[in-house]
Amino acid sequence: MEEIEEDMLKSSQGLNLSISEMHLLQAVEEIGLACTISTLSANQRVSLPSVTAAVNKLAHKGYVEKQKSPQDGRVVHVTLTRLGKKATTAHRYFHTRMVRSVSRALNAEEQEAMLKGVRKLNQFFADKLHREEGKP
Known part of the structure; x- marks a missing residue:
């Protein structure tokens, strides 16, 4: 399954993402406005330094934006960019097509x-x- 997803991501126009990066984008989308490095770390069960590095990489690629909290400068909020939203939409569409395809064969x-x-x-x-x- 992961190989199929990886191929889909590679073949999607303009999406240069790994599966783990895609799952992190999905988590940012699901968490919504309350998304911080800490909530991502807890949600994905990954260490804070690992999430920080992954978010920095996604920000560099243009999929997420980071913004320090005005209330607490130690807190970093993470949001999807337009490209990040495009990626999560494409991934959801891939899963929908896959389920439909399998269902039709049964x-x-x-x-x-x-x-x-x-x-x-x-x-x-x-x-x-x-x-x-x-x-x-």
């Missing part, structure tokens, strides 16, 4: 089985996330 019984499997997988990850959040 009969109703297979679609139901796939949906059941995805729901179980989603529950597995939700449970795992809940357990990890409860750890000290």
